[in-house]
Amino acid sequence: MSLRTCLDRFHRGAAHLQSPLLLVLRLYWGWNFFLTGKGKLLHLDRTADYFASLGIPLPRLNVVLAGGTECLGGLLLVAGLWSRVASMPLIFTLVVAYATAEHAALTAVFTDPDRFLGATPFLFLLAVMIVLAFGPGKYSLDYLRERRASS
Secondary structure: OOHHHHHHHHHHHHHOOHHHHHHHHHHHHHHHHHHHHHHHHHOHHHHHHHHHHOOOOOHHHHHHHHHHHHHHHHHHHHHOOOHHHHHHHHHHHHHHHHHHOOHHHHHOOOOOHHHHHHOOHHHHHHHHHHHHHHOOOOOOHHHHHHHHHHO
8 A cells, every 4th residue: 555545544534533523522612602601690799890800891781791702602513503603792702802801812922832722712713713613513503504505
């Protein structure tokens, strides 16, 4: 068997990991988004005080917006429904989190990358960027919807 044939088989085999990996990613991080958003909403006053301490205007409104975005966006990721669309407001929420709660980590992205990579929003941001770039995979409602539409 030639090296080319071996590499082709390897690539085809590795490609079969894409949808299961995206499913695990969506389930884990989608559920964590939901729980994080739920925590914000259940502790509205405490979270609003924290937002106010960060200088975020209209802290109660922004807690409701961030918490609602995380809850709804997280559930959409879990279901794999409108996954790429749901990723956009989640990304925005995480960028705001970096700019406010993790400002020091954000400004250290090039001087101290470990600080940036270790900040709480990083893995959430990475997960939704992967879903935005690659979609939700075959094990999702988006995939079923697209398949039905093309039939």
